[in-house]
Amino acid sequence: MLELGLRRLARHPALRLSAALGALTLAVIVAVPSLHGAEPKLRVVATLPDLFVLTRAVAGDLATIDLIARFGQNPHDMEVRPSQILMVRRADLLIRNGLEEDAWIDVMVHRAANPRMLRGSPNVVEAFQGIEVLKAMTGRVDRSMGDVHPLGSPHYTLDPDNVVIVTANIATGLTRVAPEQARVFDANRQAFLEKVADADRRWKSALGPFRGAGIVSYHDSWPYFYRAFGLVEAGVIEDRPGIPPSPQHLANLIRQMREQKVRVILHESWYPTDVTSRVAKETGAKMVVVPQSPGALKGTEDYIAHVDHVVGALAAAFK
Numbered sequence: 001m002l003e004l005g006l007r008r009l010a011r012h013p014a015l016r017l018s019a020a021l022g023a024l025t026l027a028v029i030v031a032v033p034s035l036h037g038a039e040p041k042l043r044v045v046a047t048l049p050d051l052f053v054l055t056r057a058v059a060g061d062l063a064t065i066d067l068i069a070r071f072g073q074n075p076h077d078m079e080v081r082p083s084q085i086l087m088v089r090r091a092d093l094l095i096r097n098g099l100e101e102d103a104w105i106d107v108m109v110h111r112a113a114n115p116r117m118l119r120g121s122p123n124v125v126e127a128f129q130g131i132e133v134l135k136a137m138t139g140r141v142d143r144s145m146g147d148v149h150p151l152g153s154p155h156y157t158l159d160p161d162n163v164v165i166v167t168a169n170i171a172t173g174l175t176r177v178a179p180e181q182a183r184v185f186d187a188n189r190q191a192f193l194e195k196v197a198d199a200d201r202r203w204k205s206a207l208g209p210f211r212g213a214g215i216v217s218y219h220d221s222w223p224y225f226y227r228a229f230g231l232v233e234a235g236v237i238e239d240r241p242g243i244p245p246s247p248q249h250l251a252n253l254i255r256q257m258r259e260q261k262v263r264v265i266l267h268e269s270w271y272p273t274d275v276t277s278r279v280a281k282e283t284g285a286k287m288v289v290v291p292q293s294p295g296a297l298k299g300t301e302d303y304i305a306h307v308d309h310v311v312g313a314l315a316a317a318f319k
Helices: 002-011 013-037 049-062 082-090 105-112 160-177 179-210 223-229 247-260 274-283 303-318
Strands: 042-046 063-067 093-096 124-126 214-217 232-236 264-268 286-290
Touching: 042 049, 042 082, 042 160, 049 063, 049 093, 049 160, 049 179, 049 303, 082 105, 093 105, 093 160, 124 160, 160 179, 160 223, 179 223, 179 303, 214 247, 223 232, 232 247, 247 274, 264 274, 264 303, 274 286, 286 303
Parallel strands: 042 063, 042 093, 093 124, 214 232, 214 264, 264 286
Antiparallel strands: none
């Protein structure tokens, strides 16, 4: 029967034209919904892993989110690559730390020639705005002081209370570029913050018995974390950020740790452990190697899982 029908079409040009027009009409009808559904998502660029996971929580599936610094990468070791410049060139929104942890993004923005990504643009979110910044520097600052952050410590997302402010900044930025999705962004944020609040109660319970305990770290990454959980900074192995410590600094630190009976050293996972291991051996403290940002370890690719890991490792070291 099919073969017979095809022969009839071949013998009657009018039928061939009618059939072709019908097929074209059907193709257009089928294609229109498909094209409508293929509207491009927002393209968002986050500079650092903590901002990436928080942006993902707020944006949900309404945006494609690109990350500049890889999971587990020390942001001070960033090298600008063409692929990163392309991300910035295509972006609708940029989420940046704002306290110079990601100062290299300015180079990428300049090379990308995307004026919407310039600081001060409504398409740029300075995620720190509204938080109480710790360790802001005063006076003269120069490169001899190491990888310092004159505007203050940029590690503010390690305090769960600051996540409320940071996600509000992110939601506001997303809403500026996609106002029709404001309710979805707000609902996503509220659902996420409820999960963080539940986790925070668990974290405070785990570290509660050790409130007031002194901790030494390799890098000065933890002031917001200490404040959040009632811990005390007892020293930093680096005397200048990014520069190996001097023998005199280490001798003084070891003496202070012995006097204060410091039991734990937090060591960020992207730094070599040889100096920290020596200090731990000299003082009897436990070295706890933990990532300073999400995603450096498998299973810690979201904010709650990351802090779960840090809190769990620290609580176990204190026991």
